[in-house]
Amino acid sequence: MHRTTLRLFLFLFVAMLCQASQCRKVQQPDDCLNPNPTKTDCPDFYAPVCGCDGKTYTNDCQARNAGVKSWTPGKCED
Numbered sequence: 001m002h003r004t005t006l007r008l009f010l011f012l013f014v015a016m017l018c019q020a021s022q023c024r025k026v027q028q029p030d031d032c033l034n035p036n037p038t039k040t041d042c043p044d045f046y047a048p049v050c051g052c053d054g055k056t057y058t059n060d061c062q063a064r065n066a067g068v069k070s071w072t073p074g075k076c077e078d
Contacts, residue, residue: 040061
């Protein structure tokens with residue numbers, strides 16, 4: 001019985017470590033950012049997007065102006 005409890009505890013501990021070590025993958029700046037972005041006038045509305053660089057932008061237009069090549073809707077998680 002003691003061995004079973006110890007094995008269960010060890011399994012749960014390793015599972016928690018594996019879960020804690022999984023981080024959201026952020027693309028490398030070379031893959032993610034355009035070094036020569038085209039600047040445009042952006043509308044003043046708030047529709048946050050999370051850039052592939054891990055930064056939150058006010059809207060997709062602001063992300064494009066920063067040279068971000070891809071993003072997802074919503075704020076980036078901290």
